[in-house]
Amino acid sequence: MHELPKHYDHAAAQARCRTLWDAGRYWHAEPGDAKGGRPTFSIVIPPPNVTGALHLGHALNNTLQDVLVRMKRMQGFVTLWMPGTDHAGIATQAVVERRLLEEEKLSRHDLGRERLVERIWAWKEQYEKRILGQLRDLGASCDWDRTRFTLDERCARAVREAFFRLFEKGLVRRGKRLVNWDTFLQTAVSDDEVFHEEVKGHFWHIRYDVIDPRPGEPASVTVATTRPETLLGDTAVAVHPDPSAALDAAEAALREKLAAASVKEQPPIAAEIESIQARRTELLPALLKLAAMARDGRQVRLPLLGRTIPLVADEWAKPEMGSGCVKITPAHDPNDYDVGLRRSLPMINILNPDGTLNTEAGPYAGLTIRKARERVVADLEAAGQLEQVEDRLIDLAHSDRSKTPIEPYLADQWFIRMAEIADPALRAVEDGRVAIHPARYAKSYLDWLGEKRDWPVGRQLWWGHRIPIWHVSGVSETDLAAAFAGRDDVRWRKADDSDAFFVCSTSESLGVDAVAGRPLARDPDVLDTWFSSALWPHSTLGWPEKTAELAAFYPTTTLVTSRDIITLWVARMVIMGLFDTGEIPFKDVAIHPKILDRYGETMSKSKGNGVDPLDVIEALGADALRFGMASMATETQDVRMPVEFQCPSCGHMIEQTVQNRTKPRIDCPKCAKPFRTQWAQTPDDLALPRGPAVSERFEAGRNFSNKLWNATRFVLMNLEGYAGEDCSNGIPAGSLDALEDRWLASRLATVTAEATAAIETYRFAEAARVLYAFAWDEFCSAYLELCKPRLADPATRRQAQSMLLLGLDTILRLLHPIMPFVTEEIWQHLREAASLRRMPWDGAGRAESIMVAAWPSPPSTWVDATTERRFGTFLAVVGSIREIRSRQNVPPKTRVEVALRCSADLAALLSPMAASIESMAVATVGAIGPDTVSPPAAAGATAGGVEVFVDLAGLIDVEAEIGRISKENEKLVGLIAAKKSKLESGSFAEKAPPAVVAKEREQLAEMQGRLEKAVATLAALRGRS
RNA sequence: GGGCGAUUAGCUCAGUUGGUUAGAGCACUAGCUCGACAAGCUAGGGGUCAUAGGUUCGAGUCCUAUAUCGCCCACCA
DSSP states (O other): OOOOOSSOOHHHHHHHHHHHHHHHTTTOOOGGGGTTSOOEEEEEOOOOBTTSOOOHHHHHHHHHHHHHHHHHHHTTOEEEEEOEEBOOHHHHHHHHHHHHHHHHOOOHHHHOHHHHHHHHHHHHHHHHHHHHHHHHHHTOOOOGGGOEETTSHHHHHHHHHHHHHHHHTTOEEEEEEEEEEETTTTEEEOGGGEEEEEEEEEEEEEEEEESSOOTTSOSEEEEEESOGGGGGGOOEEEEOSSHHHHHHHHHHHHHHHHHHSOTTTHHHHHHHHHHHHHHHHHTHHHHHHHHHHHHTTOEEEOTTTOOEEEEEEOTTSOTTSTTSEEEEOTTSOHHHHHHHHHTTOOOOOOBOTTSBBOGGGGGGTTOBHHHHHHHHHHHHHHHTOEEEEEEEEEEEEEETTTOSBEEEEEEEEEEEOOHHHHHHHHHHHHTTSSEEESGGGHHHHHHHHHHOOOEEOEEOOSSSOBOOEEEEOSOOHHHHHHHTTTOTTEEEEEOSSSSOEEEEESSSSOSOSEETTEEOEEOOOEEOHHHHHHTHHHHTTTTTSOOHHHHHHOSEEEEEEEGGGIIIIIIHHHHHHHHHHSSOSEEEEEEEOEEEOTTSOBOOTTTTOOOOHHHHHHHHOHHHHHHHHHHHOOSSSEEEOOOEEEOTTTOOEEEOOTTTTTOSEEEOTTTOOEEEOTTOOSHHHHTSOBOOEEOGGGHHHHHHHHHHHHHHHHHHHTOTTOOOOOSTTSSOTTTTOSHHHHHHHHHHHHHHHHHHHHHHTTOHHHHHHHHHHIIIIIIIIIIIHHHHHHHHSHHHHHHHHHHHHHHHHHHHHHHTTTOHHHHHHHHHHHHHHOTTOOOTTOOSSOOSSGGGSOOOOOOGGGOOHHHHHHHHHHHHHHHHHHHHHHHTTOOTTOOEEEEEEOOHHHHHHHGGGHHHHHHHHTEEEEEEETTOOOOSSEEEEEETTEEEEEEOTTTOOHHHHHHHHHHHHHHHHHHHHHHHHHHHTSHHHHHSOHHHHHHHHHHHHHHHHHHHHHHHHHHHHHHHO
8 A cells, every 4th residue: 555644845845846847848849740730829938037046926927938839738738837037137137247346356448358258157057047047946837958058159149130120121220319328338218117206305596597588577587406416517508488487277177176176185286376377577577587588588697607598488497387487408307308409409428428517617627526515515605606596306317227316318329210110019919919917007008108119228228138239430331331331231321411321231241450441340239138028938939040949939828917007018929020020920819917915015035024935835835826826817907915924933923013124133022032134244143043925825726735745645555456457438437327427527627617717817816726626625624534434334435446546646737837836746656556547638648757747637517506506415414413413512422313305306316425424424324205394392494395303302402402493593584575675676576587587486485494493393392401 | 198907705716608505725713633634634714796876586796886906008398
């Protein structure tokens, strides 16, 4: 006999399974296998950044992908899950640079481009290994032989080719753009890499004097700014061209808002209206004059530098705000930049790339922004130009990567024109070729893409794909044509604003030093990380080569990702996939929720509210983590996950709160022993045992693993004498005479269909719930219990063994995508102990691993609603006996005498089940049939049309029974009254569909019958007491 | 400012096109060491489905408003 340990050992099982899977390479996909018409299924992993370790979001994302991939593989698809990591340009370089500065006090310039890139590669090797290891720990069945990296040679080739094609079509341009400049990393960053944070600041009111004011004209204008140092780059002061009309419009808008506002919102709006009215008398006359002066082309003097700058009329200056006038610094403010373009103003860049001021700033050149601000303010004050200083909270843009303030900065940038290439991507989602699940997320995709904003792709970094462009000046079109004659891997284009040429090539090196004696200079920029990410589905498969992989697996089937990168990544993949290959990159996009902590905050390492997936894997097992993840993957937007610290000494769970989550050590309130957290710094703290941050939400999965393990343990303990099935359809000889066997077969067919459909439509939580409930409540609690007496009887033993194996094996296969380790471990035990078993859906031979076992496909003829209903009656009878026992405080081992009154039909059904009732309810079943008479002292109940009598003679607490029945009757009377009034109200019976009405009547009759009987029982009991 | 979503048991969440007496896990209460499983078994308590209106024979489910919370996007001299 094959006996298992009492507890499932997840650590040992995980190690064994990984060895087995790697030995068999079951995760590997060969494109050649798809030739015989076998369907394919492919997924590319959203490549994790090599900046660090995987977090719970990754665990969720990858669990869901693996669930899909494992099911499809078992269903016989040629299944590819492409793994890989992302070089994450700016993020990775920032991390490495910061460490360099902290540990060696070196900047990237001290090291130089080549050596810095070497350092980053070393970092990448280390973290990539760790990340891939974590994915394996999670059980991800990626095709490890194909692991890619967004910066590897294959991806680089695709990047050069894609860029080249964009360049060739004139979609890559270079021009002046106002960018978010990160002065620490000295690169432009995209809007997506910027976060806003409120900081305390000031609002400075500065007076600019009008040049040669005429009588009756204002002698000065006052403007307000939070960044006084930018006045050094001012090239105008703006006033609204028609301040009177603008005030009217502002007031009208406010009045409209006031009318629609709630009572609570009204006062501040009313105050705003008042302030506008006040402005009409206090400010408007001056503004009107200024507007007229602006039309006359009058000028003001820039304080400190003394330059003369024009007064311009522009709608951007809002008369209802501030002084009504605004300084214009086109090179350092996005709105001012627009004004500058509209009014053809000069644009003066006052910053060096490192954030110090350049020579345009005159005496302030060389100062940092902070120092310059102090000096400018002091000098303004000394000059008497500073009118007022207010304290104010400022929403300041910071770089996501360096955490330093962003400076808007005018610079030459590469960008990709979206106008032409966005349309096909819009259409692909509009017409459903790319389907987003849940569908509501399609809106953010379409909205974002509809704006068709140019994509700035250059980054002034060293870590990334170098832009495949060379600059050359002083040459002619003819020189270039001569130099690159016969080369179709080279294209060039004249710069828009100079006589230089840009030369683009798909080759890594152009192979020439000079064109007509002029040197070629490689562009120093690298591409935005998202550029290589956008190519990920086709670049990993070998594009632009016409590889077998590309033919077999592209377009991929499904992309699984979280909602925050729908625009950044999903949309760009669709754009580039269509542009490069003419085909969509994937058919389905499955969006999954974000995991938040108990307060609804996003998890992050810096907040200290995160959970390390490896802690969960270690403490509860990878299957527990995965089951929890699948259960959380509902269609709602976020999932809250309360986090606890687990005391390493006593196992006690300590709720993680805002107060304790950043403490380096915590004293366990139960055992009083201290443990350390991720924040431990001092040697004393570091010496303590570590208390992992976990969540009780994963315990259900751990318990479920153990439940499956023990169900298996039971089956294996009872396999003696098992000789395999002797019929070809997998259903044991003797067919399905027993009700419970027909029921099991029916349930297996139903549950298989439900679970399969749920996974196929990305309802992972539904799949987890259905399988959990079936395995636990139906297979273990009901079927397994029923088998106990049958296994003891030689006449039924063999049938029970076969059916137990059928049920267990099916459950294992259905659960394998969600819980691969425990199901594989059990599978291997079954291979050993029950090698003769054969499932109806198995072909010849037996799978060495459950990974490649056939997905169950019970015939729909197994589904039998009548049997399921009847079995429900049986379970209800057992349930009501148990309930009576419990209420009567009958000791668990004491048998009770039971009689059942029911129709002849039901009696025929229940009689063969008597032994089962006896074993499940610790009872002795007496009479069953229509003529059954209630014992004189009995506790009664009605269950699915069966009257259950438990003889209480000698055991009972009659008063308790009277109390219970009375209480129940009260409830029943209420329900009956409600139902009656509903049926008799007239309108219900007239208007509701007949089927619904009939059902209601049926229920009413049943309730009334039940009540009558209960009243009779009550009378009998009262008579005795 | 624009868009999207959430509000159901103490906690975390399900709840299909409107139709039995609204479910699960955890937590709670009582009882249980019988050879599958105490990470378990049996039974139980606990919900005017955020609030106010409306549509309907019938609303957790549909509509309108309100409140609270969250996310995305844009903007803030």
